[in-house]
Amino acid sequence: MAKAAVSIVPQHGFRSVFGQEPFRELYDLQRGFNRIFADAFGQAGEGSTVGAWTPQVDVYEDENAFLIKIDAPEVKREDINVTLDKNVLTISGERRLENEEKRDSYHRIERNYGKFFRSFTLSPNANLEAVSAEFKDGVLRLSIPKKEETKPKQIHVEVK
Numbered sequence: 001m002a003k004a005a006v007s008i009v010p011q012h013g014f015r016s017v018f019g020q021e022p023f024r025e026l027y028d029l030q031r032g033f034n035r036i037f038a039d040a041f042g043q044a045g046e047g048s049t050v051g052a053w054t055p056q057v058d059v060y061e062d063e064n065a066f067l068i069k070i071d072a073p074e075v076k077r078e079d080i081n082v083t084l085d086k087n088v089l090t091i092s093g094e095r096r097l098e099n100e101e102k103r104d105s106y107h108r109i110e111r112n113y114g115k116f117f118r119s120f121t122l123s124p125n126a127n128l129e130a131v132s133a134e135f136k137d138g139v140l141r142l143s144i145p146k147k148e149e150t151k152p153k154q155i156h157v158e159v160k
Helices: 011-018 022-040 100-105
Strands: 005-007 057-061 065-071 080-085 088-095 114-121 132-136 139-145
Parallel strands (some): 005 114
Antiparallel strands (some): 057 065, 065 139
């Protein structure tokens, strides 16, 4: 089973990692290594369509919550599991190949099928009691609210 992890950190740390161009090269290098290991261990890749795969994810935040969007086209709602253990959010599921019995009649299969697994370490200021999820149009949307005491507060100062 493939594992991928993303750490959700406070806004200033999150933006500093993804907002600078030098980190893009490190990210591309990591993707290359992941692809090499996926091929070496028989996970889904070019020419292999059934096995573990990794759905694409967007992770971002606003002033009220951390938000995670996971692309899971043709995955049924009942085939997705979301669990929360301590401060680790785990999403797993499976996309099944339709007409598995007629697989020999396919000329080309490029989309990946099989089980997937994503894991996210949540920030300490995440409100774990109020996590919500919505699955619509093949996209799983998770909202993890921030604790009230960690939200930025604006104080109005009257000048006399």
